[in-house]
Amino acid sequence: MTRSHSGETIVLASNNAGKVREIERLLAECHIHIRPQGEYGVPEAEETGLTFVENAILKARNAARHSGLPAIADDSGLEVDALRGAPGIYSARYAGPGATDEANLRKLLADLKDVPETERTARFQCVLVYLRHAEDPTPLICRGAWEGCILFEPRGTNGFGYDPIFLVPSLDLSSAELDPDTKNRLSHRGQALRRLQEQLLA
Numbered sequence: 001m002t003r004s005h006s007g008e009t010i011v012l013a014s015n016n017a018g019k020v021r022e023i024e025r026l027l028a029e030c031h032i033h034i035r036p037q038g039e040y041g042v043p044e045a046e047e048t049g050l051t052f053v054e055n056a057i058l059k060a061r062n063a064a065r066h067s068g069l070p071a072i073a074d075d076s077g078l079e080v081d082a083l084r085g086a087p088g089i090y091s092a093r094y095a096g097p098g099a100t101d102e103a104n105l106r107k108l109l110a111d112l113k114d115v116p117e118t119e120r121t122a123r124f125q126c127v128l129v130y131l132r133h134a135e136d137p138t139p140l141i142c143r144g145a146w147e148g149c150i151l152f153e154p155r156g157t158n159g160f161g162y163d164p165i166f167l168v169p170s171l172d173l174s175s176a177e178l179d180p181d182t183k184n185r186l187s188h189r190g191q192a193l194r195r196l197q198e199q200l201l202a
């Protein structure tokens with residue numbers, strides 16, 4: 001019997017279709033089945049934490065409570081060194097509450113317009129939390145980080161969020177120019193998911 005209750009459905013505590021696609025793809029490879037929280041009418045959790053870990057726990061607990069199922073949540077964001085780590089945990093609401101990906105990305109480009117190429121270093125952070133049930137006192141917590149640089153203009157159409165302005169230096173491609181498997185192999189989320197898989201299947 002694995003900790004994922006071998007075959008039991010896990011609810012994915014995210015309303016972000018891009019994340020859901022990436023997480024489903026990787027977990028399907030090891031036969032871990034997840035269903036997005038929208039299918040269970042889970043209301044959106046308030047992300048009131050000050051860390052990725054706190055927010056991921058809040059989201060997973062909310063989904064587990066409303067669905068009665070084990071839950072996985074992802075809290076992630078982009079840390080830009082020239083902005084002393086902003087937008088960080090506020091990445092989804094950088095241009096204001098309910099901002100679109102496009103508005104967030106445009107605000108970031110505007111804030112960095114005078115920052116030269118060599119000072120545009122940044123990284124994506126991802127924290128994944130797995131709760132067996134809403135009161136689980138020992139969540140599984142896995143993280144990943146992906147180093148890169150912020151471009152001056154968007155490039156590519158794959159992915160979501162800040163992908164079009166995140167340069168992967170080793171490939172000289174933006175994250176939005178990567179196919180889904182390549183992004184999952186390298187990304188903050190892919191790293192965190194592989195660590196979570198190991199723990200779920202241990």
Ligand SMILES: O=P(O)(O)OP(=O)(O)OP(=O)(O)OC[C@H]1O[C@@H](n2cnc3c(O)ncnc32)[C@H](O)[C@@H]1O
Pocket residue numbers: 013014015016019047059074075076077078091092093101104124159160161162163175187189
């Ligand atoms: O909370 P949920 O419902 O999961 O969806 P969300 O989009 O609000 O997710 P977060 O609160 O974790 O905020 C993450 C932000 O970081 C961005 N982000 C995270 N991972 C990313 C990735 O792989 N590529 C591009 N942008 C990413 C994303 O677009 C959001 O603006």
Ligand SMILES: [Mg+2]
Pocket residue numbers: 047092
């Ligand atoms: Mg969110």
